[in-house]
Every structure is written in structure tokens, then in C-alpha cells.
Amino acid sequence: MARPDKHKKWTIVDIADEAGVSAKTVSHVVNGKLGVSEETRSRVLRIIERVGYHPNIGARNLRGTKANCIGIALPAPLEEVPLSEEFFMWLFVRLFRLFASRGEYICFDLTPHRAPVKTDYARGLWEKMYRACVIAGPLACDDSTVKRIHASGEPYLVFGRLDSLPACSCATVDYEQGAYLSAKYLLDRGHRHVAMLKAFAGYQPGAERSRGYERALREAGLEPEERLVQSVSLSRNNIANMVHRLLAHRDVTALIDSSGMEDASALRAGCQRAGRALGKDVEIVPWAYAENGAVVREACGQLWLPVREAASEGLEELAKWVHGERREPCQVVYPPVLRERVPDTELQKPNRMFVSFD
Amino acid sequence: MARPDKHKKWTIVDIADEAGVSAKTVSHVVNGKLGVSEETRSRVLRIIERVGYHPNIGARNLRGTKANCIGIALPAPLEEVPLSEEFFMWLFVRLFRLFASRGEYICFDLTPHRAPVKTDYARGLWEKMYRACVIAGPLACDDSTVKRIHASGEPYLVFGRLDSLPACSCATVDYEQGAYLSAKYLLDRGHRHVAMLKAFAGYQPGAERSRGYERALREAGLEPEERLVQSVSLSRNNIANMVHRLLAHRDVTALIDSSGMEDASALRAGCQRAGRALGKDVEIVPWAYAENGAVVREACGQLWLPVREAASEGLEELAKWVHGERREPCQVVYPPVLRERVPDTELQKPNRMFVSFD
DNA sequence: CTGTTAGCGCTTTCAA
């Protein structure tokens, strides 16, 4: 009688021989399909357990069944868009709940890497490694990969939109609306020169910020000025520098912090260098990724981007798509929420989305 | 001439036909092998790029080449051993450096999940999904999976040891020595009744703690007392409770905190409830995962477990094994370091390994 | 330098 054999590689045929049935029967047992007598099933299972048989996943996928692996793609390198540990773990836990508990692998890919053939962040989909793909992070404005994913018909979800692909399966926040609300709020308070710290230049969320900001200004009868919008990277030093530069214009009396950094110290440092007093001669509306995440106490208002909330809903829709309960891309776009001065008692430690380089 | 075709599935044979060469040639081009003329190579690559061809990874693996995927297994469920976000990200970054930059996928699996066939945390190895496997987290004392992994000859690395498998490929810290050093240090300071908060009951690191503690006591001519060792879970409340219970014994004048929680508030709460003053009528040696991670200021000494350091070296060895530069399991065991009262100026924010449930 | 061919282990028709 065969023991758990370290040397023999057991295939489905070996199991079938051992059990005196055909490979098909074993296949059906392994995949929990009907049409096998209870007696045969238990006999086969006993052998499988005894010899420690597992189906070769490559062969299984090859033959046509969908892969059982959910891929996570990072369209922007981590050095450029440093997703925070908190967000990563948050994502992890959700993926585990929705997919891994069904036996699906969760797979990460780093792009780009060296290879004879050029590839992209959806490699796992093209190689039939993934059954579905979550694209975590902002898309570059000129991204073309997501279009090919969309056209492939495979389930996917992007944590962001793309102007050039309106049908994109997405779960995100309306950054344009966020910028619009922030600017309008400050304009309504009487400011005429509202500056903006703008993150994600070259990426879709950056473009959305610009659009929303300009729309609010035009509605107020003002012409957007280039000097009032500063692109920033996700770095404390850079933000302090850019705040300094923006506030060097003495006519600037209000600032939107859409840097995404949620970092009070960098903002304060920049103000101080410019000889300004935050909350006194400069009003500020910072953006936050948690409902009452305390960015700056001196803020006259705060914009909450319910990114996790949108992502959470989007992932659930993706799970339905993957598991056959829906057939179409999903579009989850949450509106941001502007709150006037949050009472100190309600302020919470920010649950950051990104980390700083420095 | 064919365009990037959304409908046609391109196989290696299609590419070969299109290029007027054989499949083998295409295969060699795709895999960067020698023996293809520059002209043929570029012609093939041009077609590949044009139609967006990618090799089917299942078929590739099936044919014998090793999978290009590194698996991360969590032998204990996250709800039981809550690895911290910091450690997770730390691991992530290292895996990316060592593997993903070579084009290897990083794959996570949750265990157990429902399936007709019972499986274990090394499923990805048995299914030939993984090329190698990192086992992140402590092993249960009765773990048998790792033995089968070891016997399979596939590269693997455990962040911990197993008494019953001395040859286990591991990267860890000598917890037994840690407990020994901690207990001896306190005994040498004159204490006769040294209590210990012990984490990971049922897991190898828990067993190691007990052994080291008992060895120190016996060396000092004392018999270990059961009432002086308390198993704790990774929960603040539980730790506070257990400290309270241990210090209720009025003869206990010293405490080893090998809970792994690095949580001063829980320790203080427990002391307070027992009517003791930490650092005055109770001396404490807490365990820390960062060299000068401040666990409790009142500590008379501190034990540093260089877990990340060991893991880092182990992962490098694993990478060598995977990439053919070594053939054997590796055994990286770092000794813990006991430091007497760390000057306040050197104390750092702890870089926690685990998070709390509560 | 290149072509032909035999499987890898599985699922899935088509038959019984």
C-alpha cells in the first residue's frame, strides 16, 4: 500500500489507478462536483489524503478553468506613490475576507522589472495568472494598460478614474468635486487669492484637482492664476518649501492643502518661513482621508475624502463580478465632504493614506 | 497585417506562424535565451509587442520550469498572531527587493479555507503555484506541514524553529536564550521569585521561553514554580490582568515581560491594580523587537530580540537558494541581547512586531 | 542557428 511518498509525484491518473476509477472521477471529487457515488468519493478522498495529492494548478488553469488568484497591481512605483502601511493592511484584510477565504490566492506584482519582453502592471492578467485584478493607486493620465484590461473583459477594479476611459471599473472619490468644494468654500468666505498645494501631477487625481479648482474660480468670476497652484510630491520637505513659496505672495490669504500628506508640521513650517500665521492671516482647508482626521487644528474647514469607503464598496462589487453575481464593470464614486471647522473634541488621529519620503 | 486583437487569443504558435519561424524560436526569444539571430529576435519581438502576446504562465509551469512566484504563508491565523502592519510592510519591501524585481510574483494564501480536499498553509507549494515559500509567524509545536515542506526539497524559510525538525530552514531569534538571559539577570540581582509573562502558548516560541526560564532557575538552585509563569494572549487587557495576578503573590519581586506586546500601559495598569510600583518594588525586564525600543522607562534592563535582523539575513539566503546560489536550507539564529537600563536619551519608539486585539 | 515533436497534468467532451 502506498504511503505518503516523498519521491513519487502523484498525478490525477495515479490517484485514479490507485482507486480503480478514471481520472475524470477523481477530478470531479477534487472539485466537489456531483455525479460521483458517495462510496467512490470517500475512497478517492482517502487515497488523496493518504498520499498528500494536490492538483497541479498550472495544468488546471491551462485547461480552461479560471485561475484562482486575485492580483494586486501597483500602477505607480511605491517610491513615487508611497501607499501607507495602514492602507496596505486595510486592503489586505478586505481581500482576505472577500477572496482568500474562498481559497483564492492574493498576488502582488512589482512593475517594471527586467525581462526580454516589455510588460505592464497587468502582466498577471495577460499571463493568465490572475482571475481578476485590483489596481491600487492613481493612474497616470496617459495610462493605456487599463484600457486593455477593460477590453479584455476580465474583472478588474481601479482605485481611481481615467478621463479617457469613462466606462472604467472604478472605486474612488470625486477629486474634482473636492477641489471645487474647497475652493468655493474659501471664495465664499471672501478670499480672492486662493492657493492650492496639488499632489499627483501627471496622474489623474492631479488633473481632477486642477479642473475642480479652476471651475470654482471661474464661477466666482476669477481667472485661475498659475502661480497659485503648486505641484508637490509626497514629501514633508517639499511641502514646506511649496507652502513657503505660495505664501510669499502677500495677496494669498487662503490655501487648499490637497497634498494628501495630512501633515501639519510641514504646513506650519512653510507658513512660519513665509512669516504667516496659520488660521490668522492664512485660512486653510486641508484634505483628510479619515472622517475627522486631524490635519491642522487651525483649519477653517476640512475636506474628507472617503477613499476607503469607496474602495470597500468597490471591492465588494468586484467580488460579485469575480464570483459571477454581476457581469459589468462597477463605478463607485463617492463625493467628498467639506466640514466647517471640526470641533477639537471630534478630531482624530489621521489614518494616513500615504507616507512621507523624508 | 494583424492588429492588437481583442478577440484572437495569441499563442506561441500563432506568433511563430506570423513571424515565419518555429515555436521554439519564439520561446527562446521570450525567455531571453541565446541562439537566435538578432534579426529574427527583433522581428519576433516586434510581433509580440504589436499583438500584445504574453506566455500563458500555467502552461509554462506545467512544462517543468519552476513557477515564478514566491509564496508567503501564515501558519497561524492573523486573528491569533496579529503581525503588525510595520512588520508586514517591512517584509513586503524586502520581498520586493529580493524577488519581485526579478519578475517573481509575491503571493499570499489564507488558511484554512473551505475546499473538498483538506489542505494546509503550504498549499501553494503542493499545487506548484510557488517556487518557494516564506512561513511568516510562529509554528505550532505540533506542526507537521513544515516537515513535508522540508522533505519536498523546495526552498523555504520559517521565521522560527521547530524542536522536532532541527534541520529546519529558519531565520529567527533564540527565544530560549532570551528567557535564560532575562531570568538569570534578575536572579543575579538577588531576586528569588521571578515571574514571567509568556506569549505563544502552544507555539514553539512559547516552549522555548519556558525552557530558558527553567534552565536559569535550576542553575540558580531554584525549582521553577508553575504559579510564576503566566501565558498571555496578544491583548492589552489580558496582559494587565495577568500582571495583576502574578504580582498578587507578594513574594514576587521581578517580572519578565516576554509577552511581545511592548505595551507599557498594560504593564503599568496591572502593577497598579496589584498595588505595586513598577521599578521600585517590582523590577522588570521587558522584551523588545527594536534595539532601543522603549517598552517601559522603569525597566531595570531590556532584552532585544533582533527578529528583523535575523529575518533579513534569512531572506537573503532564501533568495540565493531560489536563484541557485545555494542548495541547502539555511539556519540563521540570532542571539538576543540583554541591556541593563537603557539611558532615556537612547530610548526609541518601539517598532512593534504585533498589534493588540483590543 | 532553426524546425519537429512529445509530453507536462488537468478538464471536458463524447461514448458507454
Next chain:
DNA sequence: TTGAAAGCGCTAACAG
């Protein structure tokens, strides 16, 4: 309820 056999896309052995 079960078996036999085809074939998924690829790589490697063998041939030229």
C-alpha cells in the same frame, strides 16, 4: 455513474 481520449500552451529533447 463511469471511461477513453483530445487538447489547453508551452518547453525541451532530438534532428537537421
